[in-house]
Amino acid sequence: MGAMQKEVVSFKGVDKIYNTGTVALSQLDLSIHEGEFISFLGPSGCGKSTALRMVAGLGEATKGKVEVFGQNPKELIRNSNDIAYVFQDSNLLPWRTVLDNVVLPLELRGSNKNTRKEIAMRVLEMVGLKDYLKSYPRQLSGGMKMRVSIARALAAKPKLLLMDEPFAALDEMTRQSLQMDLLDIWKKERTTILFVTHNVYEAVYLSSQIAVMSARPGRLSSLIDVDLPYPRDRVTSTFTEYVDLASQSLEYSLNRKELG
Amino acid sequence: MTSQTATTNRSELVVESREMDEKKFRGKVKGTVFGPIIALVIFLSLWQSIPIVFDMKPFILPKPTDVLQAAIDDWHLLWPAIQVTVTESVIGFIISAIVGIWISILLASSRILEVSLYPYAVILQTIPVVAIAPIIVIWFGSGFNSIVIISFLIGFFPVVSNTLMGLNSVDENMGDLFSLYNASKWQTMWKLRIPAAMPYMMSGLKISCTLAIVGAITGEFIAGIGGGRGGLGYAITVAAVQLKTPYLFACAIAGAIFGIGFYLLVSLVSRFMLKSWHESSMKVEK
Numbered sequence: 231m232g233a234m235q236k237e238v239v240s241f242k243g244v245d246k247i248y249n250t251g252t253v254a255l256s257q258l259d260l261s262i263h264e265g266e267f268i269s270f271l272g273p274s275g276c277g278k279s280t281a282l283r284m285v286a287g288l289g290e291a292t293k294g295k296v297e298v299f300g301q302n303p304k305e306l307i308r309n310s311n312d313i314a315y316v317f318q319d320s321n322l323l324p325w326r327t328v329l330d331n332v333v334l335p336l337e338l339r340g341s342n343k344n345t346r347k348e349i350a351m352r353v354l355e356m357v358g359l360k361d362y363l364k365s366y367p368r369q370l371s372g373g374m375k376m377r378v379s380i381a382r383a384l385a386a387k388p389k390l391l392l393m394d395e396p397f398a399a400l401d402e403m404t405r406q407s408l409q410m411d412l413l414d415i416w417k418k419e420r421t422t423i424l425f426v427t428h429n430v431y432e433a434v435y436l437s438s439q440i441a442v443m444s445a446r447p448g449r450l451s452s453l454i455d456v457d458l459p460y461p462r463d464r465v466t467s468t469f470t471e472y473v474d475l476a477s478q479s480l481e482y483s484l485n486r487k488e489l490g
Numbered sequence: 491m492t493s494q495t496a497t498t499n500r501s502e503l504v505v506e507s508r509e510m511d512e513k514k515f516r517g518k519v520k521g522t523v524f525g526p527i528i529a530l531v532i533f534l535s536l537w538q539s540i541p542i543v544f545d546m547k548p549f550i551l552p553k554p555t556d557v558l559q560a561a562i563d564d565w566h567l568l569w570p571a572i573q574v575t576v577t578e579s580v581i582g583f584i585i586s587a588i589v590g591i592w593i594s595i596l597l598a599s600s601r602i603l604e605v606s607l608y609p610y611a612v613i614l615q616t617i618p619v620v621a622i623a624p625i626i627v628i629w630f631g632s633g634f635n636s637i638v639i640i641s642f643l644i645g646f647f648p649v650v651s652n653t654l655m656g657l658n659s660v661d662e663n664m665g666d667l668f669s670l671y672n673a674s675k676w677q678t679m680w681k682l683r684i685p686a687a688m689p690y691m692m693s694g695l696k697i698s699c700t701l702a703i704v705g706a707i708t709g710e711f712i713a714g715i716g717g718g719r720g721g722l723g724y725a726i727t728v729a730a731v732q733l734k735t736p737y738l739f740a741c742a743i744a745g746a747i748f749g750i751g752f753y754l755l756v757s758l759v760s761r762f763m764l765k766s767w768h769e770s771s772m773k774v775e776k
């Protein structure tokens with residue numbers, strides 16, 4: 231991605247200390263540009279979710295500043311649908327059908343009923359679920375629920391898509407097919423994606439950039455640009471090199487913590 | 491007994507056929523119905539034989555057949571009494587459901603209201619209704635109105651405590667989802683908190699429907715007959731004074747049967763309401 235791309239998300243010297251005293255993030259500086267697919271990779275508890283929640287305006291920095299499209303995220307979500315969030319579990323409302331779940335963001339923003347349905351149908355088609363409009367979440371498999379959740383996030387036409395370990399609970403096959411779907415959507419819609427994962431392979435397969443984070447207090451330990459063309463092949467040697475590089479950075483960040 | 495399999499591009503979904511569920515369900519019903527019936531038969535035969543064996547007078551312990559006979563002989567008294575009690579407790583229940591749910595929503599919509607008022611609701615609940623019933627009779631006169639109010643007071647609290655618990659038990663991630671889309675307080679209430687509270691609300695209603703009957707019968711003990719027609723509670727006090735023990739038993743059993751019926755009805759409605767809604771009511775599958 232060129233240097234001229236617009237900045238979408240910026241962390242400037244961000245600290246996050248929870249009122250339990252846990253220092254979740256410390257001195258996080260990061261600038262994310264339009265059209266990037268950036269993965270946050272790091273050990274459990276290093277503040278990945280915390281960072282994502284702050285971008286979505288669901289939590290506030292203790293020190294420093296988080297900006298999205300040059301604005302305070304809390305302000306931004308008050309006035310626009312620019313940000314969507316895919317939660318770790320699909321987080322669907324069990325009393326609503328697939329269609330009604332997908333329509334929810336539009337409904338809350340008070341958009342017209344017919345446009346709502348039109349948009350919902352389009353995104354459900356995109357994730358291959360348009361035959362399940364009337365199903366309830368409990369009637370769907372884990373992978374299908376996750377796709378509904380992604381469709382719901384896309385329904386509001388976000389410019390920024392935040393995904394917190396969306397595929398963590400899925401089996402390998404489902405995960406791989408959803409990864410392909412996600413890359414398709416990313417290419418088509420040109421959204422900026424922030425993606426949290428534990429999985430090095432997943433990070434290398436998906437992202438244009440990988441932000442490796444170190445454990446408590448969470449900070450950015452390295453930023454890797456993944457210069458591989460899409461669609462990526464998991465068995466090429468360059469792919470493996472990137473996997474090794476990311477694993478080493480991850481290990482380094484872990485060791486540093488043990489030493490310090 | 492077909493089991494359909496629907497396949498999408500990549501994932502699979504197995505839709506268990508409804509027929510199969512129904513068969514399983516029926517099997518379960520058979521098991522759960524037979525046991526209690528056998529127990530009931532044994533209980534009734536013991537009850538029938540004890541007064542005979544020990545040569546007890548019917549006014550001390552009537553046999554089931556005596557009770558049945560009394561119910562048939564005095565049906566012209568029993569039936570109106572049942573109708574009165576049913577009317578009182580159903581109205582009391584409906585009022586406690588409506589008022590209880592609205593008060594819960596009101597309390598849940600404001601943290602300050604909830605914190606300042608809920609303790610008093612709890613305290614009110616600990617005051618035995620029998621103790622305040624005479625005051626209610628003084629205020630509202632003896633008879634129907636007071637009895638309905640007593641029934642309402644007893645049934646009201648379980649609705650409030652359950653509904654309130656449900657309204658406050660919303661999943662954090664779902665709450666975040668609603669904040670992310672800038673949902674207003676009332677949107678969050680109607681589209682998230684109330685639907686999420688439904689199972690709690692329904693279990694509150696199930697508790698309160700049987701309590702409403704207890705309330706009505708207790709109310710009749712105290713607030714008596716006013717205006718002419720007395721309910722089961724009144725009939726029981728009269729029967730006790732006259733030592734018409736078999737009829738007293740008939741009244742009590744009629745009350746119990748109504749209680750069971752009312753409970754089943756409310757459970758059925760609750761099942762229906764939650765059917766499309768929640769996993770919790772679908773535990774039959776698995």
Ligand SMILES: Nc1ncnc2c1ncn2[C@@H]1O[C@H](COP(=O)(O)OP(=O)(O)OP(=O)(O)O)[C@@H](O)[C@H]1O
Pocket residue numbers: 248249250252253254272273274275276277278279280281
């Ligand atoms: N609401 C909270 N209150 C107090 N501490 C919290 C809260 N949320 C998170 N933490 C703490 O902050 C730290 C970072 O949490 P966070 O959820 O951001 O980690 P994570 O990197 O997403 O971990 P994981 O990969 O396990 O999801 C953890 O130590 C966690 O215990």
Ligand SMILES: [Mg+2]
Pocket residue numbers: 278279280394
């Ligand atoms: Mg997390």
